[in-house]
Amino acid sequence: MVDVTKTCLVHIAVLISFFRFGHPGSDLFLLVPLGYLTVSVVFFFGIMLTDQLRRSRPVPVSAPAGRGVLQTLVALPADYGILCIAFLLAGWRPGFVVIYCVLFAAHGLVLLAGIAKWYRDLRRLDRAAAS
Known part of the structure; x- marks a missing residue:
C-alpha cells in the first residue's frame, strides 16, 4: 500500500509543480503526469494481480528464474529508484x-511488454491446468 501511495503522490506532485511553476507548451502537457501516473499504477497492480493469479492455479508454479541482465536493463524505466534519480534534475526544469x-514513454513500453508476457505466462498456466 505504501509503494503505490508513493508512486501516485510523486506524479501528483509533478502535476502540481507543472501547473504551479510552468510547463512547456499548452495545458495539454499537464496530461503527461496523469498518463505517467496511470502507467505506473497499472504496472504495479499488473505485477500484483499476475502474482496472485499464478498462486491461485492448481498447477505447481515453479519459482521464477533469475532475471537476466538484458531484462533488468529493459525494466529500468519502471524502477522507482530511476525516477527518483531523475528528480536530481528538478531544479533544471528543461532537463x-x-x-x-x-521515462514516461519508456515505462509505457515496459508496461506493454509486461502485459504481453503476463498474458502468455497465464495462458500457459491455464493450458497446463487443463491437461
Missing part, C-alpha cells in the same frame, strides 16, 4: 521535463 517524458 527534468525531457527526462520525465522519456
